[in-house]
Amino acid sequence: MxxxxxxxxxxxxxxxxxxxxxxxxxxxxxxxxxxxxxxxxxxxxxxxxxxxxxxxxLPKEERSTRTKQIAKQLAGRLKTRTKLDTEQANRLAGALLAPLGITGGRRDGDTAYLLYYGYGQLDAIVDLVADQVEQLTGLDDEALRETAEGLEVADKLKRGHPMGVALFGRMVADISGLNVDxxxxxxxxxxxxxxxxxxxxYTAVDDANEKGETGAGMIGRxxxxxxxxxxxxxxxxxxxxxxxxxxxxxxxxxxxxxxxxxxxxxxxxxxxxxxxxxxxxxxxxxxxxxxxxxxxxxxxxxxxxxxxxxxxxxxxxxxxxxxxxxxxxxxxxxxxxxxxxxxxxxxxxxxxxxxxxxxxxxxxxxxxxxxxxxxxx
Incomplete structure (x- = not known):
């Protein structure tokens, strides 16, 4: 080799x-x-x-995506797997991702930058909590945060990279441990x-023009x-x-x-x-x-x-x-x-x-x- x-x-x-x-x-x-x-x-x-x-x-679980909406996507997978309602899924997804320290974006739930990861990696995060969602969602915010910090969420994003992330890499400015060359x-x-x-x-004709009516509906370059x-x-x-x-x-x-x-x-x-x-x-x-x-x-x-x-x-x-x-x-x-x-x-x-x-x-x-x-x- x-x-x-x-x-x-x-x-x-x-x-x-x-x-x-x-x-x-x-x-x-x-x-x-x-x-x-x-x-x-x-x-x-x-x-x-x-x-x-x-x-x-590729099979869906081997695909990757680049988005600011990792929390939304994780919540969607939690809902599908565990039948949580939207509010509970969003709360649990936010708690799971909070220990990563990813800078938040302007919109609630968004990250400040595009994050590139595999769908299989999200599924691995869901695997961590799928059999204990009732206990987790029953905790108050502070207890849920402390419990989430003890889970290996970051490790799931550091391993098991799909081909796309392995090829094109990932840059996370404020969390060097998530970077992939x-x-x-x-x-x-x-x-x-x-x-x-x-x-x-170019011009576009207005198809509803009356007979004899002239002029373009729009003009552009x-x-x-x-x-x-x-x-x-x-x-x-x-x-x-x-x-x-x-x-x-x-x-x-x-x-x-x-x-x-x-x-x-x-x-x-x-x-x-x-x-x-x-x-x-x-x-x-x-x-x-x-x-x-x-x-x-x-x-x-x-x-x-x-x-x-x-x-x-x-x-x-x-x-x-x-x-x-x-x-x-x-x-x-x-x-x-x-x-x-x-x-x-x-x-x-x-x-x-x-x-x-x-x-x-x-x-x-x-x-x-x-x-x-x-x-x-």
């Missing part, structure tokens, strides 16, 4: 006119890179899309070329752009195994992450643009040294007038940068695989990353490689 191992994902994905991730003005986010403006999708936006995609096929690093997605922001002026994006993420298998307490669980989680990261899509203004696409290229690498973001392939922006198309030219750039990096630093990964939708006439992609695989074959190959190192850990 290596001391450190990183699974990397390099993705090229072309998105049509869209506003995936807006700034404070409502326009698509941008970044200045390589001397020109690029389209940008923040890591936070794509991580959330990945989390949603990741959780949708993220196993996944996700870069801001960046266009491989200069991107131009445009504006859509929305910013958009289109881009071929380079997306990058790295998962530290060592950290993932530590967070989950099992190498076998880490192997399963990284395979789930591979699918979720590749298939996820931020949904900003999606009903207006229907912008969901599939990646044109997915490269997976496994390294025993350190993760390497290959965005430097696009520091010189890909020309937008290339005959081959921006996506194909970007794929060739990525292949060249990968081979150049390996030659320069001698840091060839222990495993490399690619799944792409290009006609690799010059063989650049095959020379850099190997034979073109169906995506499921790529994930299966990744599973075999990480299983050898981590299955028994």
């Amino acid at each position: 290596p001391n450190h191992q990183y699974v990397e994902f390099h993705i090229l994905q072309t998105v049509p006119p869209a506003n995936l991730n807006r700034d404070d003005q409502g326009n698509p986010k941008e970044a200045f890179y390589g001397g020109v403006r690029r389209s940008r999708v923040s890591s936070q936006a794509w991580k959330r899309a990945t989390r949603i995609e990741f959780d949708k096929d 993220a196993a996944a690093q996700v870069a801001h997605a960046l266009s491989t070329h200069q991107a131009v922001q445009e504006s859509d002026y 929305i910013g958009f752009n289109s881009a071929t994006l380079y997306r990058y993420a790295a998962v530290g298998m060592h950290q993932l195994a530590e967070n989950l307490g099992s190498g076998a669980a880490a192997v399963d989680a990284v395979g789930q992450f591979a699918r979720a990261f590749a298939l996820s899509m931020p949904t900003g203004h999606i009903t207006s643009f229907a912008h969901r696409t599939r990646p044109s290229l997915v490269v997976v690498t496994v390294r025993d040294d350190q993760p390497v973001n290959l965005v430097s392939a696009f520091e010189r922006p890909v020309p937008t007038n290339t005959d081959a198309g921006i996506a194909a030219a970007s794929a060739d750039r990525l292949a060249d940068e990968y081979q150049r990096s390996v030659r320069q630093w001698g840091d060839e990964p222990v495993y490399t695989a690619v799944s792409h939708a290009f006609d690799d006439g010059k063989g650049a992609l095959a020379a850099a990353f190997g034979a073109n695989l169906a995506f499921q074959e790529l994930v299966a190959g990744l599973d075999k490689v990480v299983s050898r190192a981590w299955k028994q850990a």
Whole structure:
């Protein structure tokens, strides 16, 4: 078992006119890179899309959520399990969470910040009291508080992390013991070329207008752009195994992450643009040294007038940068695989990353490689 191992994902994905991730003005986010403006999708936006995609096929008890409403959710589970009424469930939930010392929010029962945890962890807290709710709810406030302090509520949030929390981590500023170091690093997605922001002026007709009545029912504007994006993420298998307490669980989680990261899509203004696409290229690498973001392939922006198309030219750039990096630093990964939708006439992609695989074959190959190192850990 290596001391450190990183699974990397390099993705090229072309998105049509869209506003995936807006700034404070409502326009698509941008970044200045390589001397020109690029389209940008923040890591936070794509991580959330990945989390949603990741959780949708998991059993409910293995899913996770990020919310200020942990007390409300715990009370709901207490009601379901023990048949307490709403007032009793809210009182007991508040008492159970009070010893954690989580800063309260503006609304009664809310926390001051979003807390990321698993539904299974809430169920474990309910397990602590499920068979004694009558005794607990019969106590006065002071006695209930003292009893709750003797329960291992914090321990239930420190252990048994779902895959989502193990991958994306948890930061609790005022309770360091609840922090979970993220196993996944996700870069801001960046266009491989200069991107131009445009504006859509639109109107909506009032369908109930009388015949001959003119004028729009509403008028608006929305910013958009289109881009071929380079997306990058790295998962530290060592950290993932530590967070989950099992190498076998880490192997399963990284395979789930591979699918979720590749298939996820931020949904900003999606009903207006229907912008969901599939990646044109997915490269997976496994390294025993350190993760390497290959965005430097696009520091010189890909020309937008290339005959081959921006996506194909970007794929060739990525292949060249990968081979150049390996030659320069001698840091060839222990495993490399690619799944792409290009006609690799010059063989650049095959020379850099190997034979073109169906995506499921790529994930299966990744599973075999990480299983050898981590299955028994």
